Amino acid sequence: MQLHTLISLILAVLICGLAMWRGDQAARWSGAALLASWVGSLLVYRHDPHNADYGMLAIDVLTLVAFVWISMRTRRIWTLVAAAFMAIIVASHLAVMIDLRVTLGTLWISMAMWSYGLLGCIAFGTWAACRDREAI
Template identity: 70%
Template sequence: MQLHTLISLILAILVCGLAMWRGDQPARWNGATLLASWLGSILVHDRDPYNADYALLAIDITTLVIFAWISTRSRLLWTIVATAFMAIIVGSHIAVMIDFRVTFNTLKAGMAIWSYGILACIAFGTWAGRHRRDHARS
């Protein structure tokens, strides 16, 4: 495992763990879904640089569907943004499959960038949900 992958995984565990521990229901569900997606992606990732990774695509599509479901149920802006970032990741998978000029390194870079965006959305959602609950109590 490369260093940046390990750092990203640790960051995902921290943010998603905090969301599952302190967040409201949408934050908990998004955090659990993203963490399961991360761990599943590590388990099924194919190291072949010349063929599309269909197992990884299936995990990302499943994550996108769950994010979209959470987004429609909660109607919070941060869930919509997280869903949009996940849709971009799925779109990047499809771009690699359609156009051979798009390299797998481009896919990996895009997945890394948008994954940080999703983590930022979950962190914000955890903070905002906690803030809403504290404000409602007082």
């Protein structure tokens, strides 16, 4: 495992763990969905530098469905933005599969960049839930 992957995993565990501990229902579901996606991706990842990974695509599509469902159930703006970030990750998978000029490196950079956006959304949702709980 590379250093940036380990740092990202630690950050994901911290933010999603905090979301599941202190967040509202939307933050807890989002944190659980993202952590499940991380673990599932680590389990199905094939170390093939020349072909797209269909297992990771399937996990990311399921995660996208979960984020869309969470967004429709809770009606919070940050959940909609998180679903949009996840849709961009799925679109990046599809771009690699459709066009051979798009490299797998582009996919990995895209997944890393947009996953930080997802973590930011979950962190914001957790902060907002804590703020709302203290205001009552």
